[in-house]
Amino acid sequence: MAFKIPQKSSVSIKDPESLFRDLRDRTVEGLLAQQADMLRNYLDHVDNRDIALELPTGSGKTLVGLLIAEWRRRTKRERCVLLCPTKQLVHQVVEQAKEKYGINALDFSGSKHQYPEADKTAFNNCESIGVATYSALFNTNPFFSDVHTLIFDDAHAAENYVSSFWSLEIRRYQDETTFDAIWQIIAPYTTENDQLRYDQGNDGSLDTSFVNKIPTPYLLKCRTALTVAIDNTSRDAESPEEYGYRWRMIRDHLHACHLYYTSNSILIRPLIAPTKSFAPFQNARQRIYMSATLGEGGDLERIFGRKKIERIPAPEGWDKQGIGRRFFVFPMRMWDEATSLSLAISWVTKFDRALVLTPSNRDADKVKEVIKELPATQSHTLFDAEQLEASKKSFTKAGSAIAVLANRYDGIDLIGDECRYLIIYGLPESTNLQERFIISRFGASVLFQVRIRTRITQAVGRCTRSSTDYALVVIIGDKVHQYFHMPEKRETLHPELQAEVNFGVEQSKVDNPSALGDNIDIFIAHGPEWKTADNHILETRDELTQLPIPSASPLGESVVHEVKFHDALWSGDFDTALSSAKDVLAKLAGGHDLKGYSALWNYLAGSAAYQANKMPAAQEHFSAAFSCASTLPWLKQLQNLISTQTQEAPIDIIYGERIERIEGVLERFGKSGSAKIEKYFQTIREGLSSPESKPFEEAQVKLGHLLGFESGNTERSGDPDPWWIFGRQGVVFEDYTATGDKPIVSKEKTLQAKAHPDTLAAEHPGVNFSVVLCSSSDKLHFAAEPHTGSVFYISVEEFKKFSEECMTTMRALWDSYQSPGIIEWREFAARKLVEARLGSDDILARLTSKNLSSLAGGGQK
Numbered sequence: 001m002a003f004k005i006p007q008k009s010s011v012s013i014k015d016p017e018s019l020f021r022d023l024r025d026r027t028v029e030g031l032l033a034q035q036a037d038m039l040r041n042y043l044d045h046v047d048n049r050d051i052a053l054e055l056p057t058g059s060g061k062t063l064v065g066l067l068i069a070e071w072r073r074r075t076k077r078e079r080c081v082l083l084c085p086t087k088q089l090v091h092q093v094v095e096q097a098k099e100k101y102g103i104n105a106l107d108f109s110g111s112k113h114q115y116p117e118a119d120k121t122a123f124n125n126c127e128s129i130g131v132a133t134y135s136a137l138f139n140t141n142p143f144f145s146d147v148h149t150l151i152f153d154d155a156h157a158a159e160n161y162v163s164s165f166w167s168l169e170i171r172r173y174q175d176e177t178t179f180d181a182i183w184q185i186i187a188p189y190t191t192e193n194d195q196l197r198y199d200q201g202n203d204g205s206l207d208t209s210f211v212n213k214i215p216t217p218y219l220l221k222c223r224t225a226l227t228v229a230i231d232n233t234s235r236d237a238e239s240p241e242e243y244g245y246r247w248r249m250i251r252d253h254l255h256a257c258h259l260y261y262t263s264n265s266i267l268i269r270p271l272i273a274p275t276k277s278f279a280p281f282q283n284a285r286q287r288i289y290m291s292a293t294l295g296e297g298g299d300l301e302r303i304f305g306r307k308k309i310e311r312i313p314a315p316e317g318w319d320k321q322g323i324g325r326r327f328f329v330f331p332m333r334m335w336d337e338a339t340s341l342s343l344a345i346s347w348v349t350k351f352d353r354a355l356v357l358t359p360s361n362r363d364a365d366k367v368k369e370v371i372k373e374l375p376a377t378q379s380h381t382l383f384d385a386e387q388l389e390a391s392k393k394s395f396t397k398a399g400s401a402i403a404v405l406a407n408r409y410d411g412i413d414l415i416g417d418e419c420r421y422l423i424i425y426g427l428p429e430s431t432n433l434q435e436r437f438i439i440s441r442f443g444a445s446v447l448f449q450v451r452i453r454t455r456i457t458q459a460v461g462r463c464t465r466s467s468t469d470y471a472l473v474v475i476i477g478d479k480v481h482q483y484f485h486m487p488e489k490r491e492t493l494h495p496e497l498q499a500e501v502n503f504g505v506e507q508s509k510v511d512n513p514s515a516l517g518d519n520i521d522i523f524i525a526h527g528p529e530w531k532t533a534d535n536h537i538l539e540t541r542d543e544l545t546q547l548p549i550p551s552a553s554p555l556g557e558s559v560v561h562e563v564k565f566h567d568a569l570w571s572g573d574f575d576t577a578l579s580s581a582k583d584v585l586a587k588l589a590g591g592h593d594l595k596g597y598s599a600l601w602n603y604l605a606g607s608a609a610y611q612a613n614k615m616p617a618a619q620e621h622f623s624a625a626f627s628c629a630s631t632l633p634w635l636k637q638l639q640n641l642i643s644t645q646t647q648e649a650p651i652d653i654i655y656g657e658r659i660e661r662i663e664g665v666l667e668r669f670g671k672s673g674s675a676k677i678e679k680y681f682q683t684i685r686e687g688l689s690s691p692e693s694k695p696f697e698e699a700q701v702k703l704g705h706l707l708g709f710e711s712g713n714t715e716r717s718g719d720p721d722p723w724w725i726f727g728r729q730g731v732v733f734e735d736y737t738a739t740g741d742k743p744i745v746s747k748e749k750t751l752q753a754k755a756h757p758d759t760l761a762a763e764h765p766g767v768n769f770s771v772v773l774c775s776s777s778d779k780l781h782f783a784a785e786p787h788t789g790s791v792f793y794i795s796v797e798e799f800k801k802f803s804e805e806c807m808t809t810m811r812a813l814w815d816s817y818q819s820p821g822i823i824e825w826r827e828f829a830a831r832k833l834v835e836a837r838l839g840s841d842d843i844l845a846r847l848t849s850k851n852l853s854s855l856a857g858g859g860q861k
Contacts, residue, residue: 016067025102037315050309052289069129078148081130108132112143134161140245155289157410167269189218197263214259216607256569260433267433274570275305295450297552298559307560322496324464327523328504332481354421356404364406409459427479428455444596491547499541558587574612581605582815599628616828617816658708726840730767732756736775743777750784780855788853809836
């Protein structure tokens with residue numbers, strides 16, 4: 001048997017485009033123009049950690065992702081995996097990769113325990129790329145734990161796939177025992193109306209849009225009891241498997257989570273997924289997010305918990321052109337919802353197959369009931385999401401079939417004759433309790449406008465997957481019908497989609513159902529009459545533009561601070577969390593229709609302040625939240641709770657004069673944003689890092705002002721360096737920041753420092769000055785040893801560390817500061833200075849903790 005000698009590849013790996021041309025087993029002739037453009041643009045971002053690629057639905061983004069993965073595998077010896085929302089899409093992508101593109105992609109759908117050993121070895125040895133579902137990565141023990149490149153297909157739709165890893169949901173109808181156990185723990189912190197809803201939970205009489213949450217201070221009170229209850233449940237052999245691994249992800253981070261509840265469901269999760277804490281995601285060299293609609297306003301960053309994702313926009317021309325053709329019909333233009341739904345279902349007989357998308361299982365059940373009741377559809381086979389999960393073939397081969405899918409606006413592509421009839425029943429406004437809460441209770445739907453638009457755009461494109469594809473799209477449901485009939489909503493859609501909707505709105509104003517049926521027949525025939533209509537849509541499209549969603553700009557600017565807030569909160573750094581929340585509020589201040597979202601962030605800021613034991617700041621932010629969202633009674637209860645604790649807190653009056661000076665400094669920074677205070681901090685940092693004496697001394701003076709001291713410096717030769725005065729105590733510095741070869745503190749420098757108190761005595765009578773030599777040297781010349789006296793020493797590095805601690809505290813004070821003269825803030829400031837050990841005596845003790853005489857000797861004797 002002969003040895004196997006590796007053969008050099010004859011495939012070009014210069015770039016992904018060249019690679020494609022050398023893939024001889026492919027059946028597609030060449031790249032589409034937009035695919036080639038995107039691959040060339042990608043090369044400018046090849047080393048970026050987070051990038052997003054936008055290619056419209058049906059324009060071939062899957063091939064782009066596969067080529068990038070295959071190219072990185074070959075050129076960089078990387079393990080690359082392309083992630084899809086569903087198993088069905090995994091199968092579809094793998095099939096396309098092998099049969100159409102000549103790329104040997106491996107299918108990693110299903111349980112990792114069932115992955116073939118040969119496939120696992122090939123992937124780990126960088127011999128083939130992998131294709132898997134999102135859940136294959138976001139797993140407590142994923143096979144893909146050490147991947148170099150992660151490519152997320154349909155990234156716009158990933159929120160639930162990503163966040164579910166850190167979410168525990170208990171449904172009453174699935175596990176009433178656990179639900180009731182948790183309810184009994186949280187019940188004391190709910191309202192009487194909520195209790196009534198719970199009591200009526202099984203009789204179906206509830207308001208199905210209701211959702212509420214346990215305020216964070218109360219969640220903290222019952223955290224221990226919740227932990228014990230859910231620990232017991234997760235260990236129960238009969239409990240759902242997801243209880244165990246999902247609970248483990250959030251168990252020790254309940255302080256960073258929110259508990260939402262309805263009468264039949266409880267959800268515990270963080271606001272934004274803490275992906276930074278998940279090594280298989282965080283450690284990847286590159287993360288690529290592919291989407292047909294990246295959107296604006298930072299939505300993609302919120303979904304994946306990233307501060308910044310670089311975007312590669314759709315190639316030139318796609319800002320106007322779309323994929324395929326839709327004929328929109330709006331029966332509710334003339335009839336009520338029930339009549340319109342029956343009418344829409346009756347049109348199924350004009351097609352072999354139909355797809356119905358709904359926002360919830362409840363809506364899906366309504367549709368199924370109508371299908372069963374209509375004689376014309378009695379013989380149609382019904383399909384649900386689970387049946388289509390493994391493969392869509394059973395559906396696409398059926399002669400008379402209707403697929404009814406709940407909350408699945410992505411993850412299924414029906415091409416050409418596979419399905420040409422789509423019914424959208426209901427607005428995909430929210431897909432989990434957190435979204436429902438933010439929209440319904442805080443009135444912050446503006447946050448989800450981009451997400452809702454994306455879901456709608458994706459939904460209406462499920463059956464138009466190529467430039468020559470076409471499908472009928474019927475819109476049913478009050479909210480979704482009104483969405484398309486509001487000009488300000490339509491103007492934020494892609495121009496071609498706008499033109500299609502505008503045409504459908506006009507054509508749907510008819511006197512009887514038969515007229516709509518006739519129009520549908522013309523569309524199905526695709527003859528000369530439809531050709532005229534199609535030309536009209538194209539002409540209209542060219543006259544339209546897509547407008548940005550209002551407030552997208554401030555939302556986009558705030559997202560970096562939102563993610564920073566959640567990262568800090570997750571790790572228990574409440575000071576940084578509060579500071580970041582203030583930065584968010586500063587960015588939201590100028591936004592249109594952001595009052596509700598600002599209320600939410602005031603609540604989050606208040607919760608962070610509460611956990612940091614900053615009661616005045618918590619009270620202030622809870623009050624601000626209540627003023628924006630006065631319909632939330634528990635926000636008022638929080639005010640009362642915090643107010644009581646504030647009155648009982650000890651009042652420190654020692655620092656009154658110093659705090660007034662701090663107020664004056666903070667007042668000059670203003671509250672419109674954090675730019676001024678951060679610039680001040682940066683000047684201090686740069687000065688203390690400078691080898692030059694002047695910037696170093698100026699930084700010390702600025703730091704003294706920031707701390708509320710009298711602070712100054714003199715320019716006369718031989719005079720003292722910067723000095724700080726607090727009451728009858730003072731510090732005078734002698735700075736020696738020379739960076740030459742092994743600098744040594746000389747006798748001359750020591751004597752100069754020792755004389756400073758006498759020099760300052762005339763100008764500052766009654767002040768007892770301590771002398772501190774701040775030096776980059778840790779050697780004392782032997783000739784200086786007899787003259788050190790009461791001179792103290794601090795290294796430059798230790799002083800820089802001290803200054804950072806000071807700035808952290810001062811930033812926290814600025815975060816909570818609103819205006820001069822507020823007693824509660826002054827009390828809070830005094831407590832904060834005590835907690836941070838920045839009282840005047842504490843600072844003096846730190847600066848004088850080491851005698852200059854303790855330095856090691858140096859120099860020639």
